[in-house]
Amino acid sequence: MSLTNKAGTPVQWGDFLKSGNRVFIGSNAAVPNLLIQNLIDHSAKLHDIETVHILTFSDNVWALPEHKDLFKVNSLFIGGKNVREAVAEGRADYTPCFISEIPTLFKENILPLDAALVMVSPPDEYGYCSLGVSVDVVASAVKSAKYVIAQVNPNMPCTNGHSFIHINQIHAWLDGKEPLPEIPEPDIDQVSERIGQYAAMLVENGSTIQIGIGKIPAAVLRYLANHKDLGVHSEMISDGIIDLMLSGVINNRKKTFHKGKTVVTFCIGSQRLYDFVHKNQHVEFYPSEHINSPVNIAKNDNMVSINSAIEVDLTGQVVSDSIGYHFYSGIGGQVDFVRGAWLSKGGKPVIVLPSTTKDGKISRIVPHVTEGGGVVTSRGHVAYVVTEFGIANLIGKSIRERALELIRIAHPKFREQLLKDVRKNYWVPEYQDNTPTSVPELGAIEFKKYTFAGDRYILRPLGPADERKLQEFFYSHTKETLMMRYNHHATQMTREKSCNLVSVDQHKDLALCFTQQEHLGEVIQAVGRYYYIESANAAEVAFVIRECQRGKGMATTLLLQIIKIAKKRGLAKLLACVRRDNAPMLKVFENTGFIRGYSEDFDEVALTFDLLETNKYKEKNNEHSQS
Known part of the structure; x- marks a missing residue:
């Protein structure tokens, strides 16, 4: 040659x-x-x-x-x-x-x-x-x-x-003829799969996505298989995109920039990918100054950018190009797409990372940036951070709220120390007692999607970072609602009181909420909880639903979920005290199987749900059905 x-x-x-x-x-x-x-x-x-x-x-x-x-x-x-x-x-x-x-x-x-x-x-x-x-x-x-x-x-x-x-x-x-380098599709481990599930939840039907390569991006793409009308405006694509395009999940119909086309600057993957893009009129390659321009990225409505990180500190600063003083990769297109997604109508910038290093010995959610580490994406740019333990929404959050949100998605074995570290700077008050705890009975992904009257909602655990949202929820109630819930005219929900109500040891007590996404914000629409009574191996249940959301089935759904969790935890009974004039809530309890009992207060109705008897009844029914 x-x-x-x-x-x-x-x-x-x-x-x-x-x-x-x-x-x-x-x-x-x-x-x-x-x-x-x-x-x-x-x-x-x-x-x-x-x-x-x-x-x-x-x-x-x-x-x-x-x-x-x-x-x-x-x-x-x-x-x-x-x-x-x-x-x-x-x-x-x-x-x-x-x-x-x-x-x-x-x-x-x-x-x-x-x-x-x-x-x-x-x-x-x-x-x-x-x-x-x-x-x-x-x-x-x-x-x-x-x-x-x-x-x-x-x-x-x-x-x-x-x-x-x-x-x-x-x-x-x-x-010079030579084969192009191939990167086979990675084997997706459990941590990456969990992160992929959470990240995919942030992608709505009709969104345009940007995503990279590796285990976590591959997992995200896998969990987009049931989505509809997705588009692609990305710095790169890999093999995971092929089947989504062939199945029609990615069709680029809803894109508002380069409509009908998957647009990228490069691709890397297997020979199958290289064959796929060869003379493919549905995939177009453009220079970086065009694709990575934040202005052009923002022309896509509902733009979701998904990028990785090496570590994230408790204020939301993202380190992506170095491990301490050791430079590892580069800035790349992360900031371009984070900024573009922020500017997009309905857009969401998402940062994904495992909660720990591979050996599990070091937390990647850190109290402060490791010495020598460089901030690639500033705390002002970060919207969502995802680990295998959930989604932290940092939009509009104070430093205190950010710290609590990020501690919630850190590995459980590091949460207590992270809370101690963050208190050194007075970011989190002393009355914030509990580190966030999980509700494993909800499943691997502690979020459940529901639709009521055509609107979409998320059922999830209440957490320490919900303090302000719970305050807002309280002050949205009418006097009648407050009387029904608290049995007196409650007039104030202090920061300390709200903090106490969201700082729940979910392994003992239980606090669930229905939330609704309002673009980048989240609003609590209903709260259901129980308080464990150790002496009786029982729990007392209570609910409050936003007035405009009543009659849709939220209370019943929450109650059924609470019953299910209580059974799994081996509780004997669930108890409830409801004002006698609260007919709608009495109906919810009684329709679910609660039985009225004696109450010392004439204004209240005492209700009981015997979990052990219900289990016995089910076992007998199972025996009959099997015979």
Whole structure:
């Protein structure tokens, strides 16, 4: 293989490069490895060639110690063993920047390019080659570089969109056939699957999504299989997108920007993915300055961005490119899409991460950013954070509320220490006694979706971060409602009282609520709880429903869920005291199987539900049905 010009005449690298030049290397799955090896083999007297690139799925031979005199590595996004080691050892540089702004670095000669080394497909009958699976910042490098030197690879797919370069724009090329790097679909572990379930709950039908690659993104895509009319506007796609498009879940019909098209800057995955995007008119590749522009992202209504993190502190700061002082990856497109989703009508920026490191010894929800760690996404940009323990909604939350929300989704074994740590700065008051506890009886995902009168609601545990929402719920009640619930004219719900009501040890007592999403906010519509009575192995049940939500079945649904949980916990009885003039609530209890009993207070009706007798009755029925 030899380097030739468009006339077919052999040329030398020295015709295009001299020592001290800066060259761009193609991105992601489009690294021109044979071209780079040819440069190494014929470098002659060249020295100190600066290489700039983003993520490269390659052996990254230019970053090996033996080539340190030929190449000086400047990575705009760290990835791959050799590049990461070179940066860690000080042999290479890392330049943090938003993907959307890298083209400006080239165009404005902040990082002027002497040459762009890229991989392309063979030219078509009109003389156009395709940048294929990696248009991203490659397109801008091609436009800005003095010379474009290409590896023409027949294995490179021809992709649609703004992915083409004419042979007249290429100054020299090398015919070099090589397989594209493949990344098989990952095996999804239990933690990733749980995170995927939670994150998928934040994606409504008709949303447009941005998502990355790895176990958690694969899990999210798996749990989108029953959604409808999704669209894609993403920096990248992987194999998980294929079946969703083939099944019609992703059809891009509801998109408000690039309607009808899945739009991306690059893809990385298996050969199946590369075959899928080849001449696929439904998938279009565009440069990063177009796809990653927050303004363009925001043109998609209901834009949901899903990005990963290394750690999140209790104020909501997201560390994504470093582990302490050790630079690991890069800023990439995270901030571009977080900002774009925030600006989108109905949009949601989501950060996902496991609650601990792989060995389970270190919490990734931390009281403060690890020394040396860099904040990629600021606390002002964060909306939702998801771990395997739930969804933390930080929108409009104070530092105190954020801390409590994030402690709730931290691993249980770290919650108490996180609460102690956060109190050192007086962010959380002393009367906030309990760390958040879970209700495992609700299932692996402690959220249940319900529809009442055509509107959607979430049933979930009440938690410490709901303090303000519970206050608002209290002050929404009429005097009549307060009298029915508290049996006196309650006029105030102090912060301390509200905090006490939401700081529930859910393993002993129980507090559930129905909430309704109002775009980025959440409103409590109903609360049902029981208080455990240890001496009788029983619990007293109480409810309050927002006036405008009554008659829809919320109280009955809450009561049935409470009965189910109480049975699982082995309680003997459930008790309730209801004002005699509260006919609707009496009807709810009696229709569910509660029996009236003696009450010392004439104004109240005492009700009992015998859980053990109900279990016996069911067992007998089961025996009869089996016989």
